[in-house]
Amino acid sequence: xxxxxxxPETECWFHRNQQRIxxxxxxxxxxxxxxxxxxxxxxxxFNLSLYEWDGLGEKTYVGMRNYEDLYWExxxxxxxxxxxxxxxxxxxxxxxxIPAGLFIALFLNQTVRGIxxxxxxxxxxxxxxxxxxxxxxxxxxxxxxxxLNTMLGWVGMGPINVLGNEHLVTYGIxxxxxxxxxxxxxxxxxxxxxxxxxxxxxxxxxxxxxxWSMLWNIILPQxxxxxxxxxxxxxxxxxxxxxxISIMTQGGPxxxxxxxxxxxxxxxxxxxxxxMGYGAAIAVVLFLIMLCFIAYFLWSMYREEKxx
Amino acid sequence: MFPKPxxxxxxxxQVAYKSLLPVALxxxxxxxxAVALFSVKPDADFTSGNYWGLPSSFEGAANYGQVFFxxxxxxxxxxxxxxxxxxxxxxxxxxxxxxxxxxxxKFRANLWIFFMFVAGNFVPFQILMVPVRDLTLELGLYxxxxxxxxxxxxxxxxxxxxxxxxxxxxxxxxxxxAARVEGVSEWRIFWYVVLPLMKPAxxxxxxxxxxxxxxxxxxxxxxxxGIESQPVTAGITSFNAQFRAAYHLMSAGSIVAAxxxxxxxFLMQKHFIAGLTLGxxx
Numbered sequence: 001x002x003x004x005x006x007x008p009e010t011e012c013w014f015h016r017n018q019q020r021i022x023x024x025x026x027x028x029x030x031x032x033x034x035x036x037x038x039x040x041x042x043x044x045x046f047n048l049s050l051y052e053w054d055g056l057g058e059k060t061y062v063g064m065r066n067y068e069d070l071y072w073e074x075x076x077x078x079x080x081x082x083x084x085x086x087x088x089x090x091x092x093x094x095x096x097x098i099p100a101g102l103f104i105a106l107f108l109n110q111t112v113r114g115i116x117x118x119x120x121x122x123x124x125x126x127x128x129x130x131x132x133x134x135x136x137x138x139x140x141x142x143x144x145x146x147x148l149n150t151m152l153g154w155v156g157m158g159p160i161n162v163l164g165n166e167h168l169v170t171y172g173i174x175x176x177x178x179x180x181x182x183x184x185x186x187x188x189x190x191x192x193x194x195x196x197x198x199x200x201x202x203x204x205x206x207x208x209x210x211x212w213s214m215l216w217n218i219i220l221p222q223x224x225x226x227x228x229x230x231x232x233x234x235x236x237x238x239x240x241x242x243x244x245i246s247i248m249t250q251g252g253p254x255x256x257x258x259x260x261x262x263x264x265x266x267x268x269x270x271x272x273x274x275x276m277g278y279g280a281a282i283a284v285v286l287f288l289i290m291l292c293f294i295a296y297f298l299w300s301m302y303r304e305e306k307x308x
Numbered sequence: 309m310f311p312k313p314x315x316x317x318x319x320x321x322q323v324a325y326k327s328l329l330p331v332a333l334x335x336x337x338x339x340x341x342a343v344a345l346f347s348v349k350p351d352a353d354f355t356s357g358n359y360w361g362l363p364s365s366f367e368g369a370a371n372y373g374q375v376f377f378x379x380x381x382x383x384x385x386x387x388x389x390x391x392x393x394x395x396x397x398x399x400x401x402x403x404x405x406x407x408x409x410x411x412x413x414k415f416r417a418n419l420w421i422f423f424m425f426v427a428g429n430f431v432p433f434q435i436l437m438v439p440v441r442d443l444t445l446e447l448g449l450y451x452x453x454x455x456x457x458x459x460x461x462x463x464x465x466x467x468x469x470x471x472x473x474x475x476x477x478x479x480x481x482x483x484x485x486a487a488r489v490e491g492v493s494e495w496r497i498f499w500y501v502v503l504p505l506m507k508p509a510x511x512x513x514x515x516x517x518x519x520x521x522x523x524x525x526x527x528x529x530x531x532x533x534g535i536e537s538q539p540v541t542a543g544i545t546s547f548n549a550q551f552r553a554a555y556h557l558m559s560a561g562s563i564v565a566a567x568x569x570x571x572x573x574f575l576m577q578k579h580f581i582a583g584l585t586l587g588x589x590x
Binding site for chain 1 (some may be wrong): 309310311313314315322325326329332333336337338339340342343346357359360402403405406408409410412413415418419421423424425426427428430431432433434435436437438439440441443458459461462463465466469493494495498519522523525526529530541544545548555558559562565566569570572573574577581584585587588589
């Protein structure tokens with residue numbers, strides 16, 4: 001109670017400046033957490049990529065050597081480039097989720113009985129963890145009893161070992177990844193289609209637009225926000241691919257299904273030895289690739305904000 | 309409505325559409341249905357090569373019983389809950405405040421802080437991996453649920469802030485101005501005016517974050533390693549090692565591991581989809 005005489009004054013100051021101080025008080029815990037666990041580590045990784053470090057002992061400064069090693073890698077000559085090539089494949093093939101999602105959304109955008117349940121069940125794969133999706137598809141592809149080969153057997157085609165074949169394995173894993181991703185894009189488009197302006201459709205019909213031309217000229221422009229989000233989440237998802245590879249092949253056979261995200265993990269935290277600095281260098285490369293997209297997304301959002 | 313409503317088309321088209329629906333669904337969910345079928349088969353079916361026929365006997369109860377009473381699965385499930393629920397509470401609480409600050413107040417750094425959250429939310433996990441693992445080790449939280457929760461709360465704050473801020477932006481600003489004129493303090497405006505209006509956003513975010521965190525695998529592998537703290541996504545690999553080649557049990561285990569987010573989705577479908585598709589419509 002001794003300090004009670006001070007309180008009105010501080011309160012006054014606080015009251016007067018409340019609207020300037022309040023946002024920072026509200027932001028403080030969130031920014032603190034985010035800075036410690038997300039922002040700072042990005043810079044720490046950049047720094048770490050200039051060192052050689054086994055995770056325990058002393059760090060040794062090696063300059064750009066880790067980046068040169070990406071090119072000259074001595075443990076597995078092609079590892080980095082295979083990963084990079086697979087990342088590009090993931091990026092392009094994963095985008096198929098967008099037209100596929102649109103296709104299913106158009107198929108399901110009806111009002112027959114039970115359609116809501118159908119929509120939920122089509123969306124269902126997205127809710128399941130990628131680990132389970134990976135397991136499910138590993139069995140689906142199994143050369144001795146998998147459903148895929150059983151079905152191929154019906155039409156008289158020989159068994160193929162998708163996950164054991166260097167040339168097929170990435171396609172196989174991407175197909176597994178497309179399953180939930182398509183479901184996600186589908187739900188985005190279903191929501192978008194719900195909000196399409198019926199008057200414009202009528203006007204289009206009067207102008208003789210139907211089928212493809214209707215879709216292309218009238219519907220798709222109105223679905224732009226949905227397409228943008230589908231694009232963002234699909235790109236991010238493609239570059240983040242890790243779970244499926246880890247579960248289905250662990251990068252194999254002979255490292256042919258690695259991507260940067262998985263290769264980095266392998267180098268830094270598995271039997272390959274704990275090459276933290278080298279891992280950080282791989283992560284930096286992945287980050288820089290992602291940064292191009294992040295910059296584009298932020299720029300789009302910025303224009304949007306300014307437009308308001 | 310596009311495409312043209314099927315009711316306005318010929319009888320034949322309607323019949324074709326209605327019969328195509330279940331067939332398409334069957335194909336779409338085939339890999340999953342296969343696992344469901346495996347999970348109720350007896351062991352003998354696999355040794356005798358009866359993979360795709362009807363189960364020779366229905367062993368659903370025995371297989372799932374094995375998963376629940378004779379494996380580490382319950383422990384992993386419990387860990388998952390103990391990681392997921394605090395993360396949901398933490399991330400939603402933090403982002404309700406950050407979202408409020410960024411959505412209501414006009415100050416110069418506003419947009420930049422917002423973009424920091426958005427950009428951080430998109431970074432690849434690998435660039436955070438080594439420093440976050442070190443930090444967790446230094447805090448003595450490696451291989452604890454707390455360590456995992458702290459990271460998840462921090463990382464999810466990015467996405468949640470994006471979500472909350474955009475939601476708050478769409479609220480009628482006059483309400484807040486009216487409250488200010490009345491002399492209500494900012495904290496009370498947040499608590500008594502804005503928070504009640506945010507209920508749909510809070511619900512949507514909660515179910516989304518629940519699903520994201522439950523399904524996380526990468527951080528579970530990076531920050532935990534033992535049965536005492538690993539969530540079910542990481543635990544299922546040990547489970548599968550324990551029951552190697554016992555497909556009926558591995559299938560049952562997978563289904564059990566996948567179930568909580570699925571249940572969440574079907575119970576809270578409206579909120580879930582509202583959350584996922586925020587921004588898909590202008």
